[in-house]
Amino acid sequence: MIRSLRLRLLVHTSLGAAIVLGLLGLALYLGVRRSVESEYNQSLLTEARAVAATAEQHGQQIVFDYAPDELPKFVAADHPDYFQAWIDPGVVIRSPSLGHGDLPRPPTGAAVSYHDLLLPDGRPGRMVTMSFTTTIEPNATGNSSNADSSRTVILSVASDTLSIQRTLENFRWLLAGWCCLAVVVCGAVLVWIVGRAVRPVERIASDIDQLRENDLSVRLSSGDAPTELAPVIDKLNGLLSHLESAFAREKAFTADVAHELRTPLAALLTTFEVCRSRPRDESAYVAAIDKCRDVAQRMQAMVETLLVLARADAGQLSLKLQNTDAADLLDVCWALFAPRAQARGLQLQWQVPGPIFIETDPERLLIILQNLFDNAVSYANDAGTLRVTARLDSDRLLIEVANTGSLIPPGDADQLFERFWRGDQARADTGVHCGLGLSLCQRLSRLLNGHIQVQTAQRDWFIVRLTLPAPSRDPRPRDFSIPASMIPPASAAMQTVPAAPSSAP
Amino acid sequence: MRLLVVEDFQPLRESLVQGLREAGFAVDEATDGQTALWHARNGEHDVIILDIMLPKVDGLSVLRQLRERKCPSMVLFLTAKDTPQDRIDGLELGADDYLVKPFVFAELLARVRAMIRRKYETQATVLRIADLEVDTTHRVVRRAGKPVDLSGREYALLEYLAHNIGRIVSRADIWQHVYDFNASPESNVVDVYIGLLRKKIERPDSPRLIHTRRGQGYLLAELEPA
Numbered sequence: 001m002i003r004s005l006r007l008r009l010l011v012h013t014s015l016g017a018a019i020v021l022g023l024l025g026l027a028l029y030l031g032v033r034r035s036v037e038s039e040y041n042q043s044l045l046t047e048a049r050a051v052a053a054t055a056e057q058h059g060q061q062i063v064f065d066y067a068p069d070e071l072p073k074f075v076a077a078d079h080p081d082y083f084q085a086w087i088d089p090g091v092v093i094r095s096p097s098l099g100h101g102d103l104p105r106p107p108t109g110a111a112v113s114y115h116d117l118l119l120p121d122g123r124p125g126r127m128v129t130m131s132f133t134t135t136i137e138p139n140a141t142g143n144s145s146n147a148d149s150s151r152t153v154i155l156s157v158a159s160d161t162l163s164i165q166r167t168l169e170n171f172r173w174l175l176a177g178w179c180c181l182a183v184v185v186c187g188a189v190l191v192w193i194v195g196r197a198v199r200p201v202e203r204i205a206s207d208i209d210q211l212r213e214n215d216l217s218v219r220l221s222s223g224d225a226p227t228e229l230a231p232v233i234d235k236l237n238g239l240l241s242h243l244e245s246a247f248a249r250e251k252a253f254t255a256d257v258a259h260e261l262r263t264p265l266a267a268l269l270t271t272f273e274v275c276r277s278r279p280r281d282e283s284a285y286v287a288a289i290d291k292c293r294d295v296a297q298r299m300q301a302m303v304e305t306l307l308v309l310a311r312a313d314a315g316q317l318s319l320k321l322q323n324t325d326a327a328d329l330l331d332v333c334w335a336l337f338a339p340r341a342q343a344r345g346l347q348l349q350w351q352v353p354g355p356i357f358i359e360t361d362p363e364r365l366l367i368i369l370q371n372l373f374d375n376a377v378s379y380a381n382d383a384g385t386l387r388v389t390a391r392l393d394s395d396r397l398l399i400e401v402a403n404t405g406s407l408i409p410p411g412d413a414d415q416l417f418e419r420f421w422r423g424d425q426a427r428a429d430t431g432v433h434c435g436l437g438l439s440l441c442q443r444l445s446r447l448l449n450g451h452i453q454v455q456t457a458q459r460d461w462f463i464v465r466l467t468l469p470a471p472s473r474d475p476r477p478r479d480f481s482i483p484a485s486m487i488p489p490a491s492a493a494m495q496t497v498p499a500a501p502s503s504a505p
Numbered sequence: 506m507r508l509l510v511v512e513d514f515q516p517l518r519e520s521l522v523q524g525l526r527e528a529g530f531a532v533d534e535a536t537d538g539q540t541a542l543w544h545a546r547n548g549e550h551d552v553i554i555l556d557i558m559l560p561k562v563d564g565l566s567v568l569r570q571l572r573e574r575k576c577p578s579m580v581l582f583l584t585a586k587d588t589p590q591d592r593i594d595g596l597e598l599g600a601d602d603y604l605v606k607p608f609v610f611a612e613l614l615a616r617v618r619a620m621i622r623r624k625y626e627t628q629a630t631v632l633r634i635a636d637l638e639v640d641t642t643h644r645v646v647r648r649a650g651k652p653v654d655l656s657g658r659e660y661a662l663l664e665y666l667a668h669n670i671g672r673i674v675s676r677a678d679i680w681q682h683v684y685d686f687n688a689s690p691e692s693n694v695v696d697v698y699i700g701l702l703r704k705k706i707e708r709p710d711s712p713r714l715i716h717t718r719r720g721q722g723y724l725l726a727e728l729e730p731a
Contacts, residue, residue, distance in 0.1 A: 259585045260585075264516070264517075266607040267517035269608070269609070270517060270521055270610050273524070274521075274524035274527065275520075277610075278527065292516075294516065
């Protein structure tokens, strides 16, 4: 298997050219040989006719009457021609050159036939055999007797074929020489043509070679490339675009992660340093440690959210579907946020008819609900309203979590699901709401075979609607308890809104 | 010296304020850009420590507005944005310094002190007048080579006067640059602290350094005996 396109093209076209040239040469040779042989046969036949023309019948006797200089070849000692005539019954006449030798007697039949043979002196030759009927020479008396009837003579004339064999052999060599030369010339021309033909491929290859993973903005130009390569270039450029945007997303994501972790890290380090800068009483140390634990827990929550997102992206999140009471799950989850909502003076409108059994993964659904409640409690205006609605709609369960005080312009609804997106360029509570929640909810709802959408059309209301497949085929109630690891720390649950700007001087 | 810390992440803001107060600065705090602009409206802060990603008005806009208002405060960006372009943008906009989170608190302190020296055009970290030495790095005061034990407020007042050697500073100036606690500027807090400071650094056998200029304010200077 030849790997180089250039070499492969070259070898294949050269082979093709050689075969075509060979076949052409062979056809030419066969044609020429045929014509040369036919001409030779013709001259042999002419010679035979000349011999036949000398045949005379005198009564019962037939003689070939010629003077030696009339048909010198049959007399010559060197490279003579031969003839032999068979006259029934049993009479044989030989040319002088034949002496007592014999030419093979061919089977009678055709009027004229040709055979290759070895002449009596060993030379390769060719023999023509013809039959003719003698003409009766009128006697001097002018009478002819009954016995003088015409007789059939079979005449073979043989001559050597040395000259045409030599000619053909010369011709063969000449032809072979020319063919070889033609193949060589063709090869040279093909090298040039193939070189030109694969140049665009080489250019593209060198363009591709110059691509670096840190600069994917380069695009291959289709410039002089042949139309056959255009789709390849288009596909490569498309791939590059995808790669570039994927890399850019990845880079932005990494930068965002780093950025989001920096502020809590700075808080940890500053707290440690300030705390250690002088001796303090025990309560100050305890306060500092509690603060650091709180910050670390926020960082942990963010890192874990990122991990879930990364696993979801990699398709590594498994589902444990079970018959779940969604209404109960909403209750359990709300209990985690009720203190915060109360502290903020939020009104709650709870429109959940219980129980609603669906077949889903309660752990994943709980994460979604936690995020939605967390957002609603955090972003509702002071003394605003929260509304939680759940209802079965034929084969779907609709859960709506809504809050008043939405500051998000309608156009931003799509961006909400982008990672690290925030309504305000940087809202309060860095580290708590780092813009991952909705992105996570979207991934998890897809995993649960549902979807999530945001409605900002209604003035002042921010509504998130989660749609899940329902109902369950098996409506047996089943207890569900929240794994301890998923319950947010008490301090976070109890956390109140950040204080208003500190006292003015 | 009076500082304004603008940071939306509460735990970091709390620690910064605590650390800076313990280092002898009067510190105001703000959680968003709007509040920061309100605090900084009179330009009384010597240094503003400003985050970039802030609710309501971001840090860059805050700085732009401050510079438009010709606010004399020095501004240090303390942010997680770390690309060279971020730093360039911040400094080109008129920030005096740029520090990326996470940072070493001692470095932040050193940078703040350096900015204050630049603001008051003093290059030395030890300010001297007659036989009085104010070491701004170690916050130590010596009179005739002997350490003087000052409270934080007293030290802050002396340092402010020392940065303004030979210049008369009004009570309002002192109030604005030295104190962040809640009391009316009309009260005689400044006079009380000046009195306390005089008692500690002035000796009967040495020349008077803190002078009162009736109706104008106070002056730290070595004057020829009248």
